[in-house]
Amino acid sequence: MKQAIFLVTSLAGLKKLTFKQKVKSLMNDQIQVTILLAMIQFDDYEIARRLVQSIFKAKRLAQLNVVSLADLVADEAGVDVAESEQFKADFEDLPLHRFEATNALERPTVRYVKDGEIVAEVKEDGNQQPLLKMRYADHQPISAAVYEAGNQFGLLTYRDGKLAQALLLNQQGQVVYRFIRHARTVNFAYTMGRTSKLKFTELISEEDDEHRVIYRDSEEQSSYEVVGYQNYDRFDSVYSFYANLLEKIVPADSGLFIDLNDNPELTPYLPQQLIFNY
Amino acid sequence: MRAILSGLHQKKKNQELEFELIDVPGSLDNLRVMLLETNSLASVTVPVPRVVDNNLIRIQIDPDQLQFEAFGQSEFAWQLFLAFDTADEQVILQIESEYLSDRHQLSLTSYYQVNSDAEGMAIFNIHTQQPEDEFTINSVNLTEDALNITGYNRINGQPIKDQKIILKTRESGARLAYPTAAGSLKTLFTASVPLTDLPSNSIEDLFVQYTVGTQQIEQRVILARSLEGQMTQSVLPGGRMVLIEKNINNGIVIKEFPAPSLGEKVAALPQKLQAVANLGRTIQDKVNLQRMRWLFKSGHRPYEQPTIIFESFGGRQVSDSPYAIYRLFTELYPGFTFVWSIDRSLKKFCKQNQIPYVVRRTSKWVRALEKSSYWISNARFPAWVKKPSYVTYIQTWHGTPLKKLGLDIENVSMPGTTTSKYHDNFVKEANRWDALVSPNDYSTQIFRSAFGFNNQILKVGYPRNDELINTEPDEITALKESMGIPLDKKVVLYAPTYRDNQFAEKGKYTFELPFSLDDFKKQFGEDTVLILRMHYLIANAMDISDYTDFVYDFSSHPNISDLYLVSDMLITDYSSVFFDYAYLKRPILFYPYDYHLYKDELRGFYLDYEKDLPGQIANNEKELLSGIADGLKHPDMSEDPKFMKFYNRFCSIDDGLSSLKVVNYVVHQIEKNG
Numbered sequence: 001m002k003q004a005i006f007l008v009t010s011l012a013g014l015k016k017l018t019f020k021q022k023v024k025s026l027m028n029d030q031i032q033v034t035i036l037l038a039m040i041q042f043d044d045y046e047i048a049r050r051l052v053q054s055i056f057k058a059k060r061l062a063q064l065n066v067v068s069l070a071d072l073v074a075d076e077a078g079v080d081v082a083e084s085e086q087f088k089a090d091f092e093d094l095p096l097h098r099f100e101a102t103n104a105l106e107r108p109t110v111r112y113v114k115d116g117e118i119v120a121e122v123k124e125d126g127n128q129q130p131l132l133k134m135r136y137a138d139h140q141p142i143s144a145a146v147y148e149a150g151n152q153f154g155l156l157t158y159r160d161g162k163l164a165q166a167l168l169l170n171q172q173g174q175v176v177y178r179f180i181r182h183a184r185t186v187n188f189a190y191t192m193g194r195t196s197k198l199k200f201t202e203l204i205s206e207e208d209d210e211h212r213v214i215y216r217d218s219e220e221q222s223s224y225e226v227v228g229y230q231n232y233d234r235f236d237s238v239y240s241f242y243a244n245l246l247e248k249i250v251p252a253d254s255g256l257f258i259d260l261n262d263n264p265e266l267t268p269y270l271p272q273q274l275i276f277n278y
Numbered sequence: 279m280r281a282i283l284s285g286l287h288q289k290k291k292n293q294e295l296e297f298e299l300i301d302v303p304g305s306l307d308n309l310r311v312m313l314l315e316t317n318s319l320a321s322v323t324v325p326v327p328r329v330v331d332n333n334l335i336r337i338q339i340d341p342d343q344l345q346f347e348a349f350g351q352s353e354f355a356w357q358l359f360l361a362f363d364t365a366d367e368q369v370i371l372q373i374e375s376e377y378l379s380d381r382h383q384l385s386l387t388s389y390y391q392v393n394s395d396a397e398g399m400a401i402f403n404i405h406t407q408q409p410e411d412e413f414t415i416n417s418v419n420l421t422e423d424a425l426n427i428t429g430y431n432r433i434n435g436q437p438i439k440d441q442k443i444i445l446k447t448r449e450s451g452a453r454l455a456y457p458t459a460a461g462s463l464k465t466l467f468t469a470s471v472p473l474t475d476l477p478s479n480s481i482e483d484l485f486v487q488y489t490v491g492t493q494q495i496e497q498r499v500i501l502a503r504s505l506e507g508q509m510t511q512s513v514l515p516g517g518r519m520v521l522i523e524k525n526i527n528n529g530i531v532i533k534e535f536p537a538p539s540l541g542e543k544v545a546a547l548p549q550k551l552q553a554v555a556n557l558g559r560t561i562q563d564k565v566n567l568q569r570m571r572w573l574f575k576s577g578h579r580p581y582e583q584p585t586i587i588f589e590s591f592g593g594r595q596v597s598d599s600p601y602a603i604y605r606l607f608t609e610l611y612p613g614f615t616f617v618w619s620i621d622r623s624l625k626k627f628c629k630q631n632q633i634p635y636v637v638r639r640t641s642k643w644v645r646a647l648e649k650s651s652y653w654i655s656n657a658r659f660p661a662w663v664k665k666p667s668y669v670t671y672i673q674t675w676h677g678t679p680l681k682k683l684g685l686d687i688e689n690v691s692m693p694g695t696t697t698s699k700y701h702d703n704f705v706k707e708a709n710r711w712d713a714l715v716s717p718n719d720y721s722t723q724i725f726r727s728a729f730g731f732n733n734q735i736l737k738v739g740y741p742r743n744d745e746l747i748n749t750e751p752d753e754i755t756a757l758k759e760s761m762g763i764p765l766d767k768k769v770v771l772y773a774p775t776y777r778d779n780q781f782a783e784k785g786k787y788t789f790e791l792p793f794s795l796d797d798f799k800k801q802f803g804e805d806t807v808l809i810l811r812m813h814y815l816i817a818n819a820m821d822i823s824d825y826t827d828f829v830y831d832f833s834s835h836p837n838i839s840d841l842y843l844v845s846d847m848l849i850t851d852y853s854s855v856f857f858d859y860a861y862l863k864r865p866i867l868f869y870p871y872d873y874h875l876y877k878d879e880l881r882g883f884y885l886d887y888e889k890d891l892p893g894q895i896a897n898n899e900k901e902l903l904s905g906i907a908d909g910l911k912h913p914d915m916s917e918d919p920k921f922m923k924f925y926n927r928f929c930s931i932d933d934g935l936s937s938l939k940v941v942n943y944v945v946h947q948i949e950k951n952g
Contacts, residue, residue, distance in 0.1 A: 001346070001348050025349055026348075029349075029350075031348075186368060188368040189367050189370075190370040191372065192370070192372035193374075193399040194397050195396055195689075196372050196397075196399065197314055197357060198312075198357070198372070211698075255348060260319060263312070264312075264361060264368065268325070268361075270323065271310070271323055272343070273322065274320055274321075275322070276319060276320045277314070277319040277320070277321055278319065
């Protein structure tokens, strides 16, 4: 293994102790580590980058490569974003309230007020460049635009306060991928021995009479359908999209590391492959 | 539904695994088997093409796919899971097995074996980086007239050609070769050596020779497990005898010598009578145990005067941290009452040294325990020893843990107990301790997780190590003089771990050191001596009579700290002695001569053996000798970054006041409780 690529699909995954341990251990063995931020909630990238900064020491950070989905598609071909889907920043002349960051994980925030209610919020970096612009209606988010170094790379729309669609943009501001959220009820029944190393940190387990560990529940989960605008490829599941992406970007001599929580959904798309989990 | 590993078949280069499914639901979509490596969490997902007869599935895997170069791993343990979707559910099941497969040699230096873990779950084990010069056999037995050996005759399914067993005579170097034949099982060979071929009064080492492709191989024959269950003795006509023994490297040694004469047999009689007496004592002990239980149940009241009971290693010693605490107590608070709980065998020692004692398992002992107000011990008391509510029990424990303990042992294989019983007993006993002495944060964390301990931790360092910190150079000189160690020579201490597989029957074997004393003498003999600290069984079986000018056996010296203090460097392997020795900031060399056999057990270690140690690892005798030379040249490790990293993690409580802190804790309790 000459290099290692860590697929990160949630902030919780990034906070796992096994994530930190694996990265450190590989870096100690002089292996080039790349962290690929692949959350659909694009505004998490900025938080993730700062989390990475807080997890590792400066010496390691200098050798650590952090990239996001946005970086990967920056030079890809796309189509223009329809007028109706563009983010409207028509609140910027409204009265505003500014709040400075009180800790390292926060960002300066500007809130815009109309008729006594907050209608928009902008998070900024140290140079007063926007990172996230979010519009609200009836106290719920309705749409957002996400930025990196002043460039817009993502557009999010919300329904009933939940993310409904996410558009990933290239450097020219054209849409490259569209992620459409569907809610579905998932029933799962996992049964394993107490010695099992397959552990799901986001699920609650119990032990049965025969001392087996059981995860059994029914829960509403988000699934994303993905449309690619280079060739109008369509993926039923975001995991199929991830698998397709990884096959393109992970070189043969590198190790792929995924969150163990993603393993059941992702690995069917990567059969017979040696995959490391964190 | 359940899935059970039911078969294993070689399919060219691949291995076919077969699973039996029980209680199959209506549909199995997206069916796949996921293999998960327990250490690295690597996984491989293999789609299952179809279900045979509604209850059998088969997958093929290439064992090469299950080995990788990352995290310095050379041992791989894969758990197996079956995953599928039904009409309304996502299902994952861990695959069970109660099956232990044959050892399947993949290459000269790797093999795999399928096993089952403590919970009855399947484990696919791959062992790589095995030494090139060793060949593991299956069995070695003596009959009336032959030495019979069986072993595997295939490498990754391919038959080995021209396989021969070679006997090399030690003194003369003569070689005898015997061809192997197909055995009763397809993959096993047998070889038979007529005992009449063995030269008189000879010692033979066993080797194997064969051809793989165009390569001629010769390897030492080894047996990793003990010789238990094998016939290791044969009496030949004409008053001769043959014995099979194992040497320290697990090699097989054959000895031919004259059978004991009648006189020698008579001389051995007292030993046999001793065995009868021992049996009598065992029965008596059992009866006595019932009496002890009854005595503990009767009510007791505490003595008016604070009384402290000390015990070390279940009464087998007067030593370790309890002894260090005791000594300081007698100096500072001679007004309290102190009593040592000891084995009968220590009576004389205590009398000689004016140490007050009670003998364990007597009614006086029960009375002393139950009427005292403090117990200070470095090991567990039996569960049937009742702890009264007014007793404060201080557990010092007996070392920074290296090997996994208590609840951290996933699979307890000890006779007479199960994993869950063992775990329950551990937690029950640990929570009788009111305070537990810890030498460092690493140990604290382990004590919490391994013992399920929820009470007070006294992070004060080990009282027994105070003397390592407080002893002055002139005291070391005096110590050397009293031990008979020459003052003008450097001292190397060798303290290896005792291996359970070293003795099939106690005292039957002569023990050899895993390095040549002649080579040691040649290189260091002029200005260096070697002191040995071995397990008593090994010490009894060792013959160092030819080397008395520079080898000293201190295996039964009562205080191991004395040996640390007088030595300039330590050589050890998997023993936790190095945690204590490191306080001296002197060089430590690791010589794990049977590392590949221990590797599996090292999974059961809290430290990473190859990365976290405070010294170099010597992989062979050559590296051992150069490591000693290097160590003796650099007696002070306080400038060595790797060593100091270890020191700061494990030995940072180095004020030499640990005993005082425990004494103060007890005195404070006495004041508080009146």
